[in-house]
Amino acid sequence: MGCLTGKAVIITGAGQGLGQAYAQDAAREGAAVLVNDIDPSHCEAVAAAIRDAGGLALAHPADVSDWEQTRLLIDRCVKAFGRLDGLVNNAARLHNAKPEEETEAALRTIVECNILGSMFCGVHASRQMLAQGSGSIVNVSSGAQTGFAGLGAYGATKGAIASLTYAWAIEHGPRGIRVNAISPIARSPMSEQGRITSIARGETPRPQPTVMPADNAALVSYLLSDLAAGINGQVVRFDGKKLYLMSHPQVIDSSAACASLTLENVQQAFDTELRARLQPCGIVLAQMGIKS
Numbered sequence: 001m002g003c004l005t006g007k008a009v010i011i012t013g014a015g016q017g018l019g020q021a022y023a024q025d026a027a028r029e030g031a032a033v034l035v036n037d038i039d040p041s042h043c044e045a046v047a048a049a050i051r052d053a054g055g056l057a058l059a060h061p062a063d064v065s066d067w068e069q070t071r072l073l074i075d076r077c078v079k080a081f082g083r084l085d086g087l088v089n090n091a092a093r094l095h096n097a098k099p100e101e102e103t104e105a106a107l108r109t110i111v112e113c114n115i116l117g118s119m120f121c122g123v124h125a126s127r128q129m130l131a132q133g134s135g136s137i138v139n140v141s142s143g144a145q146t147g148f149a150g151l152g153a154y155g156a157t158k159g160a161i162a163s164l165t166y167a168w169a170i171e172h173g174p175r176g177i178r179v180n181a182i183s184p185i186a187r188s189p190m191s192e193q194g195r196i197t198s199i200a201r202g203e204t205p206r207p208q209p210t211v212m213p214a215d216n217a218a219l220v221s222y223l224l225s226d227l228a229a230g231i232n233g234q235v236v237r238f239d240g241k242k243l244y245l246m247s248h249p250q251v252i253d254s255s256a257a258c259a260s261l262t263l264e265n266v267q268q269a270f271d272t273e274l275r276a277r278l279q280p281c282g283i284v285l286a287q288m289g290i291k292s
Contacts, residue, residue, distance in 0.1 A: 015042025
């Protein structure tokens with residue numbers, strides 16, 4: 001028996017790449033999988049491959065940025081499998097642009113898919129999970145939330161997903177629903193899209209990851225399973241060699257007392273302490289103390 005035997009899960013954006021790997025691994029671990037993608041042919045191909053391998057899967061194409069379509073997605077899982085134990089909010093769009101090049105249409109598209117899509121699916125899923133008294137939601141963030149040039153809008157959507165994870169974990173944890181997120185790295189159709197876009201823009205593309213989508217899948221299955229009991233509100237990152245926990249936003253303690261804000265007080269605080277403690281942008285490994 002696999003760690004997901006008897007469970008029903010939905011994987012969004014599972015028509016290719018990382019989502020496909022998550023769906024296939026969940027099925028191997030015994031889950032009944034509802035495969036979602038905006039592309040019906042990709043969606044059905046992945047579900048068919050899972051069934052051919054002896055797993056249980058159904059395809060349900062839908063646009064996660066549409067409130068009603070996401071409601072029907074959750075309803076389909078419950079009607080087909082009797083319950084909903086896990087949701088992986090994987091569906092997303094990549095967008096590469098400098099700030100001054102952004103357009104309203106592009107920004108709305110990425111926000112609606114990456115943020116609203118996860119919110120819509122999560123809202124409908126949580127209602128079903130609360131009725132059951134259990135469930136696990138796995139959101140998909142990104143290292144881009146720490147700040148990558150050319151990926152400001154994309155990184156902002158993934159930072160929003162991390163913040164959503166923290167808040168939902170606080171809300172749902174006491175009620176039996178765990179909410180975590182992953183920050184995956186993989187050579188995938190999305191990473192290839194980013195490489196092609198960079199070349200077309202005359203930029204030097206980032207090196208392609210050596211990690212493959214399937215290398216990330218066990219982490220998702222683990223977080224969906226009861227093996228991860230007690231793990232809530234975490235963003236977990238895998239770089240092909242190590243597993244990391246990404247730190248939550250924190251307020252850095254300061255001795256720069258400032259009972260009231262004046263220009264002079266602010267300048268003094270920066271000149272005497274804060275300027276020396278400015279925080280770096282990008283992915284930085286933090287050394288955290290471990291309680292014994």
